[in-house]
Amino acid sequence: MKTLDFIQLDESGAKQVVNELQFLLADLQIYYTNLRSFHWNIKGKGFFELHNKFEDMYSDVADKIDEIAERILMLGGTPENKFSEYLKKSRISEIGAVTNTEDALHNILETLSHLIAVERKIIELASNYNDEVTNSQLSDYLVEQEKEVWMILAYLS
Numbered sequence: 446m447k448t449l450d451f452i453q454l455d456e457s458g459a460k461q462v463v464n465e466l467q468f469l470l471a472d473l474q475i476y477y478t479n480l481r482s483f484h485w486n487i488k489g490k491g492f493f494e495l496h497n498k499f500e501d502m503y504s505d506v507a508d509k510i511d512e513i514a515e516r517i518l519m520l521g522g523t524p525e526n527k528f529s530e531y532l533k534k535s536r537i538s539e540i541g542a543v544t545n546t547e548d549a550l551h552n553i554l555e556t557l558s559h560l561i562a563v564e565r566k567i568i569e570l571a572s573n574y575n576d577e578v579t580n581s582q583l584s585d586y587l588v589e590q591e592k593e594v595w596m597i598l599a600y601l602s
């Protein structure tokens with residue numbers, strides 16, 4: 446017995462959504478490690494504030510990673526867990542030790558912009574298969590991420 450037999454979703458649609466969620470999972474894993482690097486390595490004015498902010502952000506991304514992996518399982522897939530595979534799949538690049546706070550925030554803005562675009566595409570795909578749960582999960586992410594973009598831009602201006 447499998448979850449898909451009970452949750453009334455089209456199997457081929459679920460497969461396509463899973464495929465896209467695997468890419469999102471890989472992106473989020475790289476984003477997570479980048480945020481940890483910002484948390485550790487930034488220096489200068491704003492350190493105390495941003496050191497804590499980056500911790501909040503990576504903790505939030507860790508929750509999202511878990512939620513996406515569990516959604517993949519519900520849709521009949523197996524979430525990728527190897528970092529070697531994440532590196533092949535992710536469209537976000539790993540960063541080195543960034544010490545400049547503005548560079549870190551610009552990198553985060555670029556990543557958020559990418560994630561927002563990816564999530565919108567998955568929402569569109571999932572809508573074709575009446576997968577409201579994936580949609581609502583990703584819509585919640587958009588609510589947070591769009592607000593985060595606004596706040597980072599306000600901070601930088």
Ligand SMILES: [Fe+2]
Binds near residue numbers: 484
């Ligand atoms: Fe820490």
